[in-house]
Amino acid sequence: xxxxxxxxxxxxxxxxxxxxxxxxxxxxxxxxxxxxxxxxxxxxxxxxxxxxxxxxxxxxxxxxxxxxxxxxxxxxxxxxxxxxxxxxxxxxxxxxxxxxxxxxxxxxxxxxxxxxxxxxxxxxxxxxxxxxxxxxxxxxxxxxxxxxxxxxxxxxxxxxxxxxxxxxxxxxxxxxxxxxxxxxxxxxxxxxxxxxxxxxxxxxxxxxxxxxxxxxxxxxxxxxxxxxxxxxxxxxxxxxxxxxxxxxxxxxxxxxxxxxxxxxxxxxxxxxxxxxxxxxxxxxxxxxxxxxxxxxxxxxxxxxxxxxxxxxxxxxxxxxxxxxxxxxxxxxxxxxxxxxxxxxxxxxxxxxxxxxxxxxxxxxxxxxxxxxxxxxxxxxxxxxxxxxxxxxxxxxx
Numbered sequence: 001x002x003x004x005x006x007x008x009x010x011x012x013x014x015x016x017x018x019x020x021x022x023x024x025x026x027x028x029x030x031x032x033x034x035x036x037x038x039x040x041x042x043x044x045x046x047x048x049x050x051x052x053x054x055x056x057x058x059x060x061x062x063x064x065x066x067x068x069x070x071x072x073x074x075x076x077x078x079x080x081x082x083x084x085x086x087x088x089x090x091x092x093x094x095x096x097x098x099x100x101x102x103x104x105x106x107x108x109x110x111x112x113x114x115x116x117x118x119x120x121x122x123x124x125x126x127x128x129x130x131x132x133x134x135x136x137x138x139x140x141x142x143x144x145x146x147x148x149x150x151x152x153x154x155x156x157x158x159x160x161x162x163x164x165x166x167x168x169x170x171x172x173x174x175x176x177x178x179x180x181x182x183x184x185x186x187x188x189x190x191x192x193x194x195x196x197x198x199x200x201x202x203x204x205x206x207x208x209x210x211x212x213x214x215x216x217x218x219x220x221x222x223x224x225x226x227x228x229x230x231x232x233x234x235x236x237x238x239x240x241x242x243x244x245x246x247x248x249x250x251x252x253x254x255x256x257x258x259x260x261x262x263x264x265x266x267x268x269x270x271x272x273x274x275x276x277x278x279x280x281x282x283x284x285x286x287x288x289x290x291x292x293x294x295x296x297x298x299x300x301x302x303x304x305x306x307x308x309x310x311x312x313x314x315x316x317x318x319x320x321x322x323x324x325x326x327x328x329x330x331x332x333x334x335x336x337x338x339x340x341x342x343x344x345x346x347x348x349x350x351x352x353x354x355x356x357x358x359x360x361x362x363x364x365x366x367x368x369x370x371x372x373x374x375x376x377x378x379x380x381x382x383x384x385x386x387x388x389x390x391x392x393x394x395x396x397x
Contacts, residue, residue: 011098011351014039014073016064016088017080018047021102021129025077026055028341034348041067068092075125075351078102081179082187086111089126089370093118098125098351100344103191105373107181109381109397112374119370125350127343127365128373130195132278134342136313136326136334137299141282141289142200143319144301150284153201156255156263157281160193161274165249168242169220177246183380184247186212190267190383191376195368197263197280200291205263205379208255209393210386215249215270218242251383297333343367 013035015025022040029035039059042048048060061067064084068076068091075098078088086106092099105128106112119126132138144150164170174180174188181187198204221240250268257263268274278293288302299311311317314330325342328334346367378396386394 009355010034010036011348012036012038012072012074013077014041014059014061014067014070014075015077015079016041016067017078017102018042018044018051019079019081022077022079023051024337024340025079025100025344026051026057028337028344029077030055031341032344032348034352035344038072039067039070064088065091068095068097073097075100075348081173082181083107083179086115089115090118093122093124093126096124098347100127100129100347101370101373102129103373104181104187104377104380105370106377109374109377112370112377116370116374123354125347125354125365126370127347127367128370128376129340129343130192130199130368130372130376131336131340131343132192132196132293133199133368134325134339134346135291135293135296136318136322137291137297137311138196138200138339139322139325140299140311140318141280141291142202143321144289145201145282145284147319149287150282150289151286153203153257153259153261153282153284155281155283156197156201156203156257156261157265157283158193158197158279159266159268159277160189160279161266161271161277162189162269163272163274165216165269166272168216168218169222171219171221175219175245175247180247181380182247183212183384185249185267185269186210186251186253186383187380189269190251190253190265191380193265193267193278193280194379195372195376196278197282200280201257201261201282203257203259203261204375205255205396206258207393207395208253208379208382208386209391210251210253210383211391212248212251212383212387214245214247217245219245248387251387253383296335 011034015022026037029037037057040048040051040057041061041064045062052060076092078085078101085101089099089101174184220242249270253265255263281290290300297313301309313326382394382396386392
Protein backbone atom coordinates (compact mmCIF):
# COMPACT_ATOMS: atom_id res chain seq x y z
CA UNK A 1 0.00 0.00 0.00
CA UNK A 2 1.36 3.41 -0.98
CA UNK A 3 0.85 6.71 0.83
CA UNK A 4 -2.28 8.48 -0.33
CA UNK A 5 -2.74 11.96 -1.75
CA UNK A 6 -1.74 13.52 -5.05
CA UNK A 7 0.52 16.33 -6.22
CA UNK A 8 -0.85 19.74 -5.27
CA UNK A 9 -3.07 18.42 -2.50
CA UNK A 10 -2.43 19.25 1.14
CA UNK A 11 -0.50 16.54 2.96
CA UNK A 12 -2.70 15.35 5.82
CA UNK A 13 -0.73 14.70 9.00
CA UNK A 14 -1.57 12.98 12.27
CA UNK A 15 0.48 13.39 15.47
CA UNK A 16 0.62 10.51 17.96
CA UNK A 17 1.51 11.48 21.51
CA UNK A 18 0.98 14.87 23.15
CA UNK A 19 3.41 15.08 26.06
CA UNK A 20 6.26 17.57 25.68
CA UNK A 21 7.27 17.14 22.05
CA UNK A 22 3.96 16.28 20.34
CA UNK A 23 2.46 19.79 20.66
CA UNK A 24 5.79 21.20 19.42
CA UNK A 25 5.39 19.10 16.26
CA UNK A 26 1.81 20.32 15.85
CA UNK A 27 2.75 23.98 16.20
CA UNK A 28 5.65 23.71 13.74
CA UNK A 29 3.74 21.65 11.20
CA UNK A 30 1.10 24.36 11.01
CA UNK A 31 3.74 26.73 9.59
CA UNK A 32 4.27 24.52 6.51
CA UNK A 33 2.16 25.60 3.59
CA UNK A 34 1.70 22.14 2.09
CA UNK A 35 0.70 20.43 5.37
CA UNK A 36 -2.58 20.17 7.30
CA UNK A 37 -2.68 18.62 10.78
CA UNK A 38 -5.84 16.51 10.54
CA UNK A 39 -5.65 14.42 13.72
CA UNK A 40 -3.99 13.97 17.10
CA UNK A 41 -3.98 11.02 19.48
CA UNK A 42 -3.24 10.67 23.17
CA UNK A 43 -3.92 8.10 25.87
CA UNK A 44 -4.97 11.13 27.94
CA UNK A 45 -8.28 12.16 26.28
CA UNK A 46 -8.39 15.53 28.00
CA UNK A 47 -4.96 16.40 26.64
CA UNK A 48 -5.98 15.46 23.09
CA UNK A 49 -9.13 17.56 23.38
CA UNK A 50 -7.17 20.56 24.69
CA UNK A 51 -4.58 20.41 21.89
CA UNK A 52 -7.26 19.85 19.24
CA UNK A 53 -9.21 22.87 20.47
CA UNK A 54 -6.11 25.04 20.67
CA UNK A 55 -5.06 24.29 17.08
CA UNK A 56 -8.50 23.63 15.52
CA UNK A 57 -7.69 20.01 14.69
CA UNK A 58 -10.80 18.10 13.56
CA UNK A 59 -10.00 14.49 14.57
CA UNK A 60 -9.18 13.18 18.05
CA UNK A 61 -8.16 9.63 18.92
CA UNK A 62 -7.49 7.95 22.26
CA UNK A 63 -5.68 5.08 20.53
CA UNK A 64 -2.63 5.76 18.37
CA UNK A 65 -3.48 2.70 16.28
CA UNK A 66 -6.80 4.26 15.28
CA UNK A 67 -5.13 7.44 14.07
CA UNK A 68 -2.62 5.43 12.05
CA UNK A 69 -5.44 3.43 10.42
CA UNK A 70 -7.35 6.59 9.43
CA UNK A 71 -7.45 6.76 5.58
CA UNK A 72 -7.63 10.57 5.83
CA UNK A 73 -4.03 10.65 7.13
CA UNK A 74 -1.05 10.63 4.74
CA UNK A 75 1.80 10.99 7.24
CA UNK A 76 2.22 10.15 10.92
CA UNK A 77 4.48 11.84 13.49
CA UNK A 78 5.31 9.48 16.36
CA UNK A 79 5.88 11.44 19.57
CA UNK A 80 4.96 8.75 22.09
CA UNK A 81 7.09 7.15 24.82
CA UNK A 82 10.24 5.49 23.53
CA UNK A 83 9.25 1.85 23.90
CA UNK A 84 6.31 2.32 21.48
CA UNK A 85 8.24 3.95 18.62
CA UNK A 86 9.24 0.88 16.62
CA UNK A 87 5.84 -0.80 16.82
CA UNK A 88 3.92 2.31 15.81
CA UNK A 89 6.39 3.17 13.04
CA UNK A 90 6.04 -0.33 11.59
CA UNK A 91 2.26 -0.10 11.86
CA UNK A 92 2.29 3.25 10.05
CA UNK A 93 4.50 1.93 7.25
CA UNK A 94 2.21 -1.08 6.87
CA UNK A 95 -0.69 1.36 6.53
CA UNK A 96 1.09 3.18 3.70
CA UNK A 97 1.91 6.33 5.67
CA UNK A 98 4.99 8.50 5.57
CA UNK A 99 6.57 8.57 9.05
CA UNK A 100 8.48 11.09 11.16
CA UNK A 101 9.60 9.40 14.38
CA UNK A 102 11.07 10.97 17.46
CA UNK A 103 14.34 9.45 18.56
CA UNK A 104 15.13 6.80 19.57
CA UNK A 105 13.77 4.92 16.59
CA UNK A 106 13.48 1.74 18.69
CA UNK A 107 14.43 0.30 22.07
CA UNK A 108 17.36 -1.72 20.68
CA UNK A 109 19.78 -1.40 17.78
CA UNK A 110 18.57 -4.73 16.40
CA UNK A 111 14.96 -3.56 16.28
CA UNK A 112 16.01 -0.26 14.72
CA UNK A 113 18.05 -1.99 12.00
CA UNK A 114 15.13 -4.26 11.20
CA UNK A 115 12.86 -1.22 10.94
CA UNK A 116 15.36 0.59 8.70
CA UNK A 117 15.62 -2.47 6.45
CA UNK A 118 11.84 -2.63 6.21
CA UNK A 119 11.74 1.10 5.36
CA UNK A 120 14.30 0.56 2.58
CA UNK A 121 11.83 -1.78 0.88
CA UNK A 122 9.02 0.78 0.96
CA UNK A 123 8.31 3.71 -1.32
CA UNK A 124 7.82 6.32 1.36
CA UNK A 125 9.48 9.03 3.44
CA UNK A 126 10.78 7.83 6.80
CA UNK A 127 12.63 10.33 9.00
CA UNK A 128 13.97 10.60 12.57
CA UNK A 129 13.88 13.96 14.36
CA UNK A 130 17.55 14.88 14.83
CA UNK A 131 16.73 18.55 14.37
CA UNK A 132 19.95 20.16 15.66
CA UNK A 133 21.49 19.62 12.23
CA UNK A 134 19.41 22.44 10.81
CA UNK A 135 20.51 25.54 12.68
CA UNK A 136 21.92 27.88 10.02
CA UNK A 137 25.36 28.16 11.63
CA UNK A 138 25.56 24.37 12.00
CA UNK A 139 25.02 24.19 8.25
CA UNK A 140 27.72 26.85 7.85
CA UNK A 141 30.17 24.75 9.89
CA UNK A 142 29.35 21.74 7.73
CA UNK A 143 29.93 23.70 4.53
CA UNK A 144 33.27 25.07 5.74
CA UNK A 145 34.51 21.59 6.64
CA UNK A 146 33.22 20.13 3.38
CA UNK A 147 35.05 22.91 1.48
CA UNK A 148 38.33 22.04 3.23
CA UNK A 149 38.70 25.28 5.20
CA UNK A 150 39.76 23.44 8.38
CA UNK A 151 42.22 21.12 6.66
CA UNK A 152 42.65 17.65 8.11
CA UNK A 153 40.37 17.18 11.13
CA UNK A 154 42.15 16.23 14.37
CA UNK A 155 39.81 16.54 17.37
CA UNK A 156 36.06 16.65 18.03
CA UNK A 157 34.98 17.56 21.55
CA UNK A 158 32.14 19.10 23.47
CA UNK A 159 29.21 18.48 25.77
CA UNK A 160 25.47 18.32 26.11
CA UNK A 161 24.44 19.36 29.64
CA UNK A 162 21.04 19.70 31.34
CA UNK A 163 19.88 20.11 34.95
CA UNK A 164 16.24 19.01 34.81
CA UNK A 165 17.00 15.78 36.75
CA UNK A 166 19.35 17.31 39.32
CA UNK A 167 17.20 16.59 42.39
CA UNK A 168 15.97 13.24 43.73
CA UNK A 169 12.43 14.62 43.49
CA UNK A 170 12.80 15.19 39.73
CA UNK A 171 11.08 12.45 37.80
CA UNK A 172 9.88 11.70 34.28
CA UNK A 173 8.96 8.54 32.37
CA UNK A 174 12.38 8.67 30.67
CA UNK A 175 13.94 7.62 33.99
CA UNK A 176 12.13 4.28 33.74
CA UNK A 177 14.20 1.88 31.61
CA UNK A 178 11.07 -0.01 30.58
CA UNK A 179 9.63 3.15 28.98
CA UNK A 180 12.69 5.19 28.05
CA UNK A 181 15.24 2.50 27.27
CA UNK A 182 18.34 1.07 28.92
CA UNK A 183 20.26 4.34 28.44
CA UNK A 184 18.66 7.59 29.57
CA UNK A 185 21.16 10.48 29.49
CA UNK A 186 23.16 9.25 26.52
CA UNK A 187 20.18 7.74 24.71
CA UNK A 188 18.15 10.91 25.20
CA UNK A 189 20.67 13.67 24.49
CA UNK A 190 24.03 12.04 23.76
CA UNK A 191 22.76 10.71 20.46
CA UNK A 192 21.77 14.25 19.44
CA UNK A 193 25.40 15.36 19.93
CA UNK A 194 26.81 12.36 18.06
CA UNK A 195 24.42 12.78 15.14
CA UNK A 196 25.29 16.48 15.06
CA UNK A 197 29.08 15.96 14.97
CA UNK A 198 28.79 13.23 12.32
CA UNK A 199 26.61 15.48 10.18
CA UNK A 200 28.94 18.47 10.51
CA UNK A 201 32.21 16.61 9.90
CA UNK A 202 31.15 13.85 7.51
CA UNK A 203 33.02 11.35 9.67
CA UNK A 204 31.53 8.48 11.65
CA UNK A 205 32.32 7.32 15.15
CA UNK A 206 33.82 3.83 14.84
CA UNK A 207 34.98 2.92 18.36
CA UNK A 208 34.59 4.36 21.84
CA UNK A 209 35.31 4.09 25.54
CA UNK A 210 32.62 5.14 28.01
CA UNK A 211 32.06 5.55 31.73
CA UNK A 212 28.60 6.19 33.15
CA UNK A 213 27.18 6.96 36.58
CA UNK A 214 23.79 6.92 38.25
CA UNK A 215 24.49 9.50 40.93
CA UNK A 216 20.88 9.47 42.16
CA UNK A 217 20.01 5.77 42.60
CA UNK A 218 16.52 6.50 43.96
CA UNK A 219 14.00 9.10 42.85
CA UNK A 220 10.64 10.16 44.23
CA UNK A 221 7.70 10.07 41.84
CA UNK A 222 5.81 13.23 42.73
CA UNK A 223 3.11 15.51 41.38
CA UNK A 224 5.77 17.87 40.03
CA UNK A 225 7.08 15.79 37.15
CA UNK A 226 9.58 17.57 34.97
CA UNK A 227 9.89 17.98 31.20
CA UNK A 228 6.31 17.03 30.32
CA UNK A 229 2.80 18.14 31.08
CA UNK A 230 0.95 16.41 33.94
CA UNK A 231 -2.11 14.33 33.03
CA UNK A 232 -5.17 16.48 32.48
CA UNK A 233 -7.79 13.74 32.78
CA UNK A 234 -6.71 12.67 36.26
CA UNK A 235 -5.92 14.35 39.55
CA UNK A 236 -2.16 14.94 40.03
CA UNK A 237 -0.18 11.96 41.26
CA UNK A 238 0.66 11.93 44.95
CA UNK A 239 4.22 11.67 46.15
CA UNK A 240 5.26 8.04 46.46
CA UNK A 241 8.05 6.13 48.12
CA UNK A 242 11.43 6.35 46.36
CA UNK A 243 11.84 4.10 43.32
CA UNK A 244 15.10 2.54 42.17
CA UNK A 245 16.77 4.00 39.08
CA UNK A 246 18.53 1.80 36.53
CA UNK A 247 19.37 4.51 33.97
CA UNK A 248 22.41 6.78 34.04
CA UNK A 249 22.60 10.47 35.00
CA UNK A 250 25.90 11.23 33.25
CA UNK A 251 28.33 9.72 30.72
CA UNK A 252 31.91 10.42 29.67
CA UNK A 253 32.93 9.18 26.21
CA UNK A 254 36.19 9.04 24.30
CA UNK A 255 35.97 8.02 20.65
CA UNK A 256 37.77 7.58 17.35
CA UNK A 257 36.32 8.36 13.93
CA UNK A 258 36.42 6.70 10.52
CA UNK A 259 39.17 9.12 9.38
CA UNK A 260 41.31 8.75 12.49
CA UNK A 261 40.19 11.85 14.41
CA UNK A 262 39.84 11.61 18.18
CA UNK A 263 37.05 12.95 20.33
CA UNK A 264 35.67 13.44 23.82
CA UNK A 265 32.17 14.10 25.07
CA UNK A 266 30.48 14.89 28.41
CA UNK A 267 26.76 14.11 28.73
CA UNK A 268 24.80 15.08 31.84
CA UNK A 269 21.25 15.66 33.00
CA UNK A 270 22.38 16.76 36.48
CA UNK A 271 24.57 19.83 35.77
CA UNK A 272 23.10 22.77 37.69
CA UNK A 273 22.27 25.83 35.64
CA UNK A 274 22.61 24.11 32.25
CA UNK A 275 19.15 23.96 30.71
CA UNK A 276 19.94 22.62 27.23
CA UNK A 277 23.62 23.40 26.78
CA UNK A 278 25.07 21.94 23.57
CA UNK A 279 28.64 22.71 22.53
CA UNK A 280 30.59 21.24 19.60
CA UNK A 281 34.23 22.03 18.73
CA UNK A 282 36.08 20.70 15.68
CA UNK A 283 39.85 21.25 15.57
CA UNK A 284 41.63 20.93 12.22
CA UNK A 285 45.11 21.47 10.84
CA UNK A 286 44.23 24.95 9.53
CA UNK A 287 41.43 26.19 11.78
CA UNK A 288 38.98 25.30 14.54
CA UNK A 289 35.23 25.82 14.82
CA UNK A 290 32.97 26.12 17.86
CA UNK A 291 29.16 26.12 17.77
CA UNK A 292 27.03 26.44 20.89
CA UNK A 293 23.28 26.40 21.08
CA UNK A 294 23.33 29.20 23.68
CA UNK A 295 24.76 31.51 20.97
CA UNK A 296 23.39 29.57 18.03
CA UNK A 297 23.55 32.41 15.49
CA UNK A 298 27.33 32.63 15.90
CA UNK A 299 30.17 30.39 14.78
CA UNK A 300 33.61 30.88 16.33
CA UNK A 301 36.51 30.33 13.92
CA UNK A 302 39.96 29.94 15.49
CA UNK A 303 43.26 30.51 13.66
CA UNK A 304 46.89 30.26 14.77
CA UNK A 305 48.47 32.86 12.47
CA UNK A 306 45.50 35.11 11.78
CA UNK A 307 42.88 36.81 13.93
CA UNK A 308 40.10 34.66 15.27
CA UNK A 309 36.69 35.41 13.81
CA UNK A 310 33.09 35.29 14.97
CA UNK A 311 30.79 34.57 12.04
CA UNK A 312 27.14 35.59 12.28
CA UNK A 313 24.03 34.68 10.36
CA UNK A 314 24.73 37.37 7.77
CA UNK A 315 24.32 36.52 4.09
CA UNK A 316 27.74 37.87 3.12
CA UNK A 317 29.41 35.54 5.64
CA UNK A 318 27.52 32.38 4.72
CA UNK A 319 28.27 29.62 2.27
CA UNK A 320 25.78 29.65 -0.65
CA UNK A 321 24.28 26.37 0.60
CA UNK A 322 23.22 27.88 3.94
CA UNK A 323 20.64 30.66 3.33
CA UNK A 324 17.79 28.23 2.63
CA UNK A 325 18.08 27.21 6.30
CA UNK A 326 18.06 30.85 7.45
CA UNK A 327 14.37 31.76 7.42
CA UNK A 328 14.73 35.31 8.73
CA UNK A 329 17.17 38.17 8.01
CA UNK A 330 20.27 38.79 10.09
CA UNK A 331 19.42 40.13 13.53
CA UNK A 332 16.16 38.17 13.67
CA UNK A 333 16.96 35.12 15.81
CA UNK A 334 15.65 31.68 14.89
CA UNK A 335 16.09 28.72 17.17
CA UNK A 336 14.94 25.29 18.26
CA UNK A 337 11.53 25.31 16.58
CA UNK A 338 12.89 26.83 13.39
CA UNK A 339 15.58 24.14 13.09
CA UNK A 340 12.91 21.47 13.53
CA UNK A 341 10.78 23.27 10.96
CA UNK A 342 13.63 23.08 8.44
CA UNK A 343 13.82 19.32 8.99
CA UNK A 344 10.06 18.98 8.49
CA UNK A 345 10.27 21.14 5.37
CA UNK A 346 12.87 18.77 3.88
CA UNK A 347 10.60 15.83 4.73
CA UNK A 348 7.52 17.27 3.08
CA UNK A 349 9.38 18.56 0.07
CA UNK A 350 10.41 14.92 -0.42
CA UNK A 351 6.80 13.79 -0.01
CA UNK A 352 5.76 16.32 -2.68
CA UNK A 353 8.47 15.03 -5.03
CA UNK A 354 7.26 11.47 -4.57
CA UNK A 355 3.64 12.43 -5.19
CA UNK A 356 4.58 14.15 -8.45
CA UNK A 357 6.18 11.02 -9.93
CA UNK A 358 5.91 7.25 -9.84
CA UNK A 359 9.39 6.56 -8.44
CA UNK A 360 11.39 7.70 -5.45
CA UNK A 361 13.63 10.76 -6.11
CA UNK A 362 17.11 9.90 -7.35
CA UNK A 363 18.96 12.13 -4.87
CA UNK A 364 19.49 10.79 -1.32
CA UNK A 365 17.32 12.47 1.31
CA UNK A 366 18.70 15.45 3.24
CA UNK A 367 16.80 14.61 6.45
CA UNK A 368 17.90 11.99 9.02
CA UNK A 369 16.57 8.62 7.84
CA UNK A 370 15.59 5.47 9.72
CA UNK A 371 19.09 4.19 8.88
CA UNK A 372 20.54 7.19 10.72
CA UNK A 373 18.25 6.44 13.66
CA UNK A 374 19.44 2.83 13.72
CA UNK A 375 23.05 3.98 13.61
CA UNK A 376 22.60 6.12 16.72
CA UNK A 377 21.17 3.15 18.59
CA UNK A 378 24.31 1.27 17.64
CA UNK A 379 26.31 4.04 19.33
CA UNK A 380 24.07 3.77 22.42
CA UNK A 381 24.64 0.04 22.69
CA UNK A 382 28.42 0.51 22.35
CA UNK A 383 28.31 3.08 25.19
CA UNK A 384 26.34 0.69 27.41
CA UNK A 385 28.71 -2.21 26.65
CA UNK A 386 31.84 -0.15 27.29
CA UNK A 387 30.45 1.24 30.55
CA UNK A 388 29.57 -2.26 31.76
CA UNK A 389 33.18 -3.27 31.01
CA UNK A 390 34.67 -0.38 32.99
CA UNK A 391 35.49 1.83 30.02
CA UNK A 392 36.91 -0.82 27.69
CA UNK A 393 37.15 0.26 24.06
CA UNK A 394 34.28 -1.12 21.96
CA UNK A 395 33.70 -1.10 18.21
CA UNK A 396 30.46 0.52 17.03
CA UNK A 397 28.45 -1.88 14.86
